Amino acid sequence: MARDRTALVVGNPLTPFTNLPSAEQEAREVVKALENSDYSATTLIGPDAKGTTILKELFARDYQIIHLAGHGVFEYHPPLPCDSCGQPGEGPPISGMVIGENQFLTAAQIRQMRAVPQLVFVNCCHLGHIDDNKPPRNLPPDLAANLATELIKMGVRCVVAAGWAVQDDAAALFAATFYRELLGGASFGYAVLTARNATYTAHPDVNTWGAYQCYGDPDFTLGKGETSRPVGVRKITYAAISEAIVDLENIAAAAKTARGPAVAEYRKAIRDIQQNVPTAWLTSGALQAALGQACSELMQFEESVGHYKKAIADDKSTAPIRTVEQAWNLQSRWAQELSVSDPETALRLVKEAEEKLIELNRAIGETCERISLLGSVAKRRAMIAAGNSEKQIALRAMAEHYCKAYNLGAERGKPEFYPLVNCLTGQALTYLLDENEQLANDFYSSLEQAIALADEDHQKNPNFWNTATPIDCMLLRYLTTGDLSDYTIEIIANYAKANNVGSPREFSSVLDNLDFLNHVLASAPENERRRKLMAALKEIRQAAEATETSGYTGDKTSAGKAVEPGSQHRLKRTATTAAPSRDALGPTLGGGPPPKKVPRMSGAQAPASQEPQPVQLGASAPKQAKPGGEFTARFVAYEKELEQEVRDLLTKLAPSSDAVLGIQECRWKRDTRVTVRLSGRGLTIDPPEQELIWQGGRSLLDFDVKVADDAGEGTIAVKFDAAIEGIIVARLRLELEITAKPKKRGQATASGEPARTAFASYSSKDRLRVLDRVDAIKISAGIDVFQDCLDLNPGEEWKSRLDNEIRQRDLFLLFWSKDASESKWVGWELETALKEKGEQALQLHPLDPGVKPPPGLEKLNIGSNAMWVRKGYEALLAERKAAAP
Numbered sequence: 103m104a105r106d107r108t109a110l111v112v113g114n115p116l117t118p119f120t121n122l123p124s125a126e127q128e129a130r131e132v133v134k135a136l137e138n139s140d141y142s143a144t145t146l147i148g149p150d151a152k153g154t155t156i157l158k159e160l161f162a163r164d165y166q167i168i169h170l171a172g173h174g175v176f177e178y179h180p181p182l183p184c185d186s187c188g189q190p191g192e193g194p195p196i197s198g199m200v201i202g203e204n205q206f207l208t209a210a211q212i213r214q215m216r217a218v219p220q221l222v223f224v225n226c227c228h229l230g231h232i233d234d235n236k237p238p239r240n241l242p243p244d245l246a247a248n249l250a251t252e253l254i255k256m257g258v259r260c261v262v263a264a265g266w267a268v269q270d271d272a273a274a275l276f277a278a279t280f281y282r283e284l285l286g287g288a289s290f291g292y293a294v295l296t297a298r299n300a301t302y303t304a305h306p307d308v309n310t311w312g313a314y315q316c317y318g319d320p321d322f323t324l325g326k327g328e329t330s331r332p333v334g335v336r337k338i339t340y341a342a343i344s345e346a347i348v349d350l351e352n353i354a355a356a357a358k359t360a361r362g363p364a365v366a367e368y369r370k371a372i373r374d375i376q377q378n379v380p381t382a383w384l385t386s387g388a389l390q391a392a393l394g395q396a397c398s399e400l401m402q403f404e405e406s407v408g409h410y411k412k413a414i415a416d417d418k419s420t421a422p423i424r425t426v427e428q429a430w431n432l433q434s435r436w437a438q439e440l441s442v443s444d445p446e447t448a449l450r451l452v453k454e455a456e457e458k459l460i461e462l463n464r465a466i467g468e469t470c471e472r473i474s475l476l477g478s479v480a481k482r483r484a485m486i487a488a489g490n491s492e493k494q495i496a497l498r499a500m501a502e503h504y505c506k507a508y509n510l511g512a513e514r515g516k517p518e519f520y521p522l523v524n525c526l527t528g529q530a531l532t533y534l535l536d537e538n539e540q541l542a543n544d545f546y547s548s549l550e551q552a553i554a555l556a557d558e559d560h561q562k563n564p565n566f567w568n569t570a571t572p573i574d575c576m577l578l579r580y581l582t583t584g585d586l587s588d589y590t591i592e593i594i595a596n597y598a599k600a601n602n603v604g605s606p607r608e609f610s611s612v613l614d615n616l617d618f619l620n621h622v623l624a625s626a627p628e629n630e631r632r633r634k635l636m637a638a639l640k641e642i643r644q645a646a647e648a649t650e651t652s653g654y655t656g657d658k659t660s661a662g663k664a665v666e667p668g669s670q671h672r673l674k675r676t677a678t679t680a681a682p683s684r685d686a687l688g689p690t691l692g693g694g695p696p697p698k699k700v701p702r703m704s705g706a707q708a709p710a711s712q713e714p715q716p717v718q719l720g721a722s723a724p725k726q727a728k729p730g731g732e733f734t735a736r737f738v739a740y741e742k743e744l745e746q747e748v749r750d751l752l753t754k755l756a757p758s759s760d761a762v763l764g765i766q767e768c769r770w771k772r773d774t775r776v777t778v779r780l781s782g783r784g785l786t787i788d789p790p791e792q793e794l795i796w797q798g799g800r801s802l803l804d805f806d807v808k809v810a811d812d813a814g815e816g817t818i819a820v821k822f823d824a825a826i827e828g829i830i831v832a833r834l835r836l837e838l839e840i841t842a843k844p845k846k847r848g849q850a851t852a853s854g855e856p857a858r859t860a861f862a863s864y865s866s867k868d869r870l871r872v873l874d875r876v877d878a879i880k881i882s883a884g885i886d887v888f889q890d891c892l893d894l895n896p897g898e899e900w901k902s903r904l905d906n907e908i909r910q911r912d913l914f915l916l917f918w919s920k921d922a923s924e925s926k927w928v929g930w931e932l933e934t935a936l937k938e939k940g941e942q943a944l945q946l947h948p949l950d951p952g953v954k955p956p957p958g959l960e961k962l963n964i965g966s967n968a969m970w971v972r973k974g975y976e977a978l979l980a981e982r983k984a985a986a987p
Contacts, residue, residue, distance in 0.1 A: 107142055107166070108163060108165050108167075109136050109141050109143045109165055109166065109168070110143075110160065110165045110169070111129050111133050111136070111143055111145050111146070111169045112146045112147070112151055112170050112171070112172065112201070112207075113126045113129020113132075113146070113147040113169075113172065114129065114148050114151065114172050115152070115153065115156060115173075116151060116153075116202060117172070117173055119200065120173075122171075122173065124270035124274070126147055126148050126171075127270075128273060128277055131274055132169050132171075132281060133145050135278060135282060135285060136167070138285075139285040144159050151172075151201070152202060153203075154202075156207060157201075165219050166219060166220050166324065167219060167220070167222075167223070167324075168219045168221070168222045168223070169222075170199050170222070170223065170225065170226070171225045171226075172201070172226060173199065173226060174198065174224070174226025175197060175198065175200060178195065178196050180196065180204045218257040219258055220259045220260065220322075221262075221290075221324070222258050222261050222262075223261075223263075223280075224261070224263040225268070226263075226264065253317075254317050254564060257599060258318070259319060259322050260290045260317065260318030261315075261317040261318055262280070262294070262315070263317075264313050264314055265314065266309075268308075269305065269308045269310045272301050272304070272305040272310035273310055273313075275297075275300060275301050275304055275305070276300070276310065276311065279293075279300040279301070280293050280294065280296075281293075284323075284324055288323070289320060289321050289322060289355065290316075290321070290322040291320025294314070298312070321358050340378060340379055343383050343386060343388070343389055346375055346378070346383070346389060347392045349371075350389075350395070350396045351396075353368050353371055353396045353399075354392075354395045354396040356368065357396065357399035368396075368400055369400055372393065375393075385412075386416065386418075387412070387413040387414070387416030387425075388413070390409045390410070390412040390413035390416065391409070391410065391413040393405075393406075393409040394406045394425070394428065394429070397409060398432055401610075403432050403435045403436035404439075406428075410425055411429055413425050414426055414429060423462075423466070426458075426462060427459070427462070427471065427472060427475055430455040430458045430475070430479070431475050431478060433451055433452075433454070434451070434452045434455045434456075434478065434479040434483075436451065437449070437452040437455070437482060438452075438486060441486040445486065445488070448486050449483075449486055449487075452479060453483075456476065456479045456483070459472055459476050463476075470508075470510050470511045470516075470518070471507075473503055473506050473510065474504060474507040474520065474521050476499075476503040477499075477501075477503035477521065477524055477528075478524075480496050480497075480499040480500035480528075481500045481524070481528075483499075484497050484500060484618075484622060485618060485621055490535060490625045493622060493625055494535050494536060497528045497531050498532055500524070500527075500528040501525050501526075501527075501528030501532065502528075504521040504525035507521035508521040508525060519556040522551065522555065523552045523574055523575065523578075526548055526552065526575075526578055527574075527619075529541065529542060530545075531619070531623070533582060534632075535622065535625060537627055541582060545582070546579065549579055552571060553575050556568040556569075556571035557572070566609070569600045570600045570611075570612060573593060573596040573597055576592075577619075577642075581619070581635060584631050584635065586639070587634050588755065588757065590641050590642055591754055592755075594641075594645040597645075597646050598645070598646075600612070609646075612646055617643070619639055620639045620640065623639065624636065714771045715741075715769065715770065715772070715798070716741075716742065716767055716769055717739050717741070717768045717769065717796065718739070718740050718741070718742050718745065718764050718766075718767055719737075719738070719764075719767070719834060720737075720740070720748065720762055721735065721737050721762055721820075721822055721834050721836055722738070722756060722759045723735040723736070723760065723807075723820050723836050723838060724756075724758060724759045724760065725837075725838070726838070727809050727839075727840060727841075728809065728840075728842055729810065729811055729812065729813040729840060729842060730809060730811040730813075731808075732807065732808045733756075733759070734756060734759075734804055734805065735780060735787075735804075735836075736759075736802060736805070737778050737780070737802070737803045737805070737822050737824075738752070738763070738801065738802050739770075739794065739796060739800065739801045739824075740799070741798060741799060741800065744800050748761075748800055748802075751802070762836065766832060766834070768832050770826075771796075772797055773795060773797065774795070774826060775793060775794075775795050775826070776793065776795075776796055777791060777792070777828075778794065778824050778825075779791045779823045780807070780821065780822055781823070782807075782818055782819060782820045782821055782838065783818045784813040784814075784840070785809060785820070786810070787806070787807050787808075788805075788806045789805075807820075809840060815842065816839075816840055817837050817838065817840070818838050818840060819835045819836070819837060820836040820837075821833065821834075821835055822834040822836075829860070829913075829915060830945055859913070860911055860913035860914070861888045861907055861908050861913070861914050861915065861931075862887050863915065863916050863922075863928055863931040863932065864916075864928065864949075865917075867921040868917060868919050868921055868922060868949055872917045872949075887915070888911060904931065905934055908934050908938060908939070909938045913945060914931075914932075914939060914944045915945050915947060916931075916935075916944060916946050916956075917949055918948050918956070919948070922949075923954075923956070
């Protein structure tokens with residue numbers, strides 16, 4: 103069954119908390135609506151909805167719709183007794199749907215699905231029946247906002263989440279109405295509005311109609327419009343011209359997400375409107391402008407220009423300036439279409455558009471928008487121009503107009519990424535066409551600025567344009583450096599994830615831009631560099647077209663190469679992830695520390711295992727580097743059976759680097775958070791520390807590395823340290839030769855230091871504070887940790903036993919505090935460890951802010967910053983608890 107007709111419905115799972123029969127009834131009504139619309143619904147309701155079954159089905163196939171009805175929790179700490187000593191404790195905070203005893207469905211798990219769903223409906227706020235069981239902590243507005251934000255970031259198109267407790271029958275009506283409209287072809291915004299109105303009309307005495315927080319594109323329709331009917335078009339005789347204009351505006355909005363048969367249906371609907379209205383109405387400028395807008399959204403540029411010009415010519419109506427602007431903008435797009443069959447007419451049309459926009463600026467003053475339109479017209483002229491010199495003239499005009507638009511916006515306090523990226527595109531292509539051309543000194547820093555502006559805009563309003571911009575910048579960078587072929591996989595994957603955020607109309611801009619780059623580059627001087635760049639562009643274009651027509655599933659590119667839903671490299675956001683979660687994107691081209699990355703995952707993931715599983719560790723870096731040089735080092739964790747796939751991927755990403763796999767084997771439990779830190783003498787790493795959450799498959803982290811300009815020649819160690827709860831559980835080392843004259847490459851030399859056992863040293867007064875850290879690595883990494891309170895038997899000769907354990911264990915974990923500094927036994931254990939094992943086996947972990955390291959160990963690494971962060975968080979929770987009434 104195709105993904106666009108599948109759904110997963112979960113209702114009232116078996117949990118330790120109060121039963122919610124209303125959630126069960128809601129789920130059944132949703133299933134009925136889905137099946138009536140020919141959807142294949144996987145149903146897990148009531149007794150059939152067990153935690154392990156839900157997780158299994160979540161990863162079993164690709165779903166377009168996920169509907170969840172049941173209990174929800176926000177930052178809930180599930181009870182988690184200590185496995186070692188049995189003392190009661192709490193697990194880490196969790197926000198999500200309760201699906202069993204200490205089992206939860208969270209946004210992070212949905213993120214690991216093979217394909218991101220288009221719609222997620224979450225109702226965890228039923229009033230239901232209250233019994234004697236104590237429900238989990240549930241803060242509905244916080245939970246709804248938390249889940250919705252995370253889901254939208256990862257690429258879910260639309261999210262509906264209840265923000266407060268709802269009345270059961272009113273909630274059932276809202277869901278039924280919403281699905282009836284959406285499954286019938288209505289837009290997301292229209293379906294929400296209709297559901298709110300219906301619920302308010304039937305239940306005006308309760309506020310359920312307003313409880314649902316709705317996130318996403320209001321013009322989105324299921325299946326991106328393939329099977330949707332034209333929205334709001336009525337086959338009646340219009341009584342007022344405003345009715346026809348409203349229908350045309352609805353078509354224009356719905357057309358943004360339309361493709362396939364729906365496009366033809368909308369075009370027919372426009373013709374029907376023109377035939378149904380009185381002939382006299384067709385002279386109205388307002389109606390002609392609405393016809394022009396609708397036609398433009400359906401790519402009917404010739405018809406659109408005709409309608410807009412009629413709107414401008416209407417003496418009885420004052421056409422807005424935007425109508426004039428769009429008329430000439432769309433004429434240049436029409437000219438590009440016409441250039442294949444009638445290049446002379448096309449050139450005349452584009453020149454006329456350029457002249458009219460210049461006249462408009464002279465008459466009423468310049469704006470960033472109109473100057474950008476001039477840049478767009480120049481871009482079309484570059485496509486139409488026949489010779490290399492004509493193309494260069496048009497490209498320089500394109501760059502100048504867009505640069506002027508960007509500078510004007512910056513002067514007015516509103517710098518925008520759109521004109522800046524287009525300016526840089528013009529500069530890059532001029533550079534590639536003319537062997538004597540030089541890139542501006544600030545070209546690459548301007549790319550960074552464009553990414554930063556897009557990132558800032560994305561934080562306020564995530565959309566397709568600010569998601570695709572960093573990928574466009576990545577493309578420009580590697581076009582100008584000439585090594586685009588090394589980065590086709592990640593560019594393809596990133597554009598594919600952006601497709602999940604944008605409509606077909608929006609994503610077509612990616613195809614247009616790739617066509618533009620390829621067309622212009624074809625006029626560049628013949629050489630090997632041009633051949634490689636055009637081959638790489640062709641590969642990206644073919645894969646993007648396949649993505650646009652078939653939808654992204656995270657399988658393979660048109661060239662047959664594996665593409666990962668989470669693959670993000672050398673970008674500031676992740677895309678995110680992917681809109682694609684921004685925290686899924688890796689290092690930027692520069693300019694400030696990027697957010698934590700979510701690693702790439704391969705294929706469908708099985709439900710979380712209860713036991714640590716074998717994990718292979720590897721790394722990739724060049725064998726040699728020059729002083730002042732830059733390179734990318736990579737850390738990878740993977741399952742053994744994926745080793746060849748990992749090797750092929752690393753080779754593709756960086757053919758000149760050495761990938762050393764299987765350096766060591768660890769044992770990690772799924773959902774374990776692992777911090778990886780990269781260091782090396784004379785190296786600057788951005789960022790030096792990143793995180794991954796192990797979910798099986800494979801996880802890859804990129805580190806951008808710069809060698810100091812004054813680095814002395816010789817061999818240094820590139821050090822990867824992997825830590826869990828701040829405790830380093832694995833060390834990988836690659837040798838890097840610093841040399842001004844690179845020699846013939848040899849095989850990379852690597853080493854690994856696995857940690858299987860550890861000795862925990864701490865003051866007895868800190869025992870409770872230490873237990874959770876120690877248990878974390880016991881559970882997550884399977885490390886055998888010796889603790890005197892648990893491992894010494896009564897009457898045992900403790901001092902000799904401790905001495906022996908310290909000597910034999912791989913790690914010596916010193917949990918340092920004021921009490922520890924005053925404990926003679928901790929001092930004796932530390933002295934013994936230094937004598938028997940040296941500083942290399944010692945890890946120092948502070949428990950109190952401001953505590954000074956032991957004498958002589960001031961320069962020792964004092965553990966992960968995450969521990970300090972958690973310490974502050976625990977203090978904040980304690981402060982809130984103390985302040986609570």
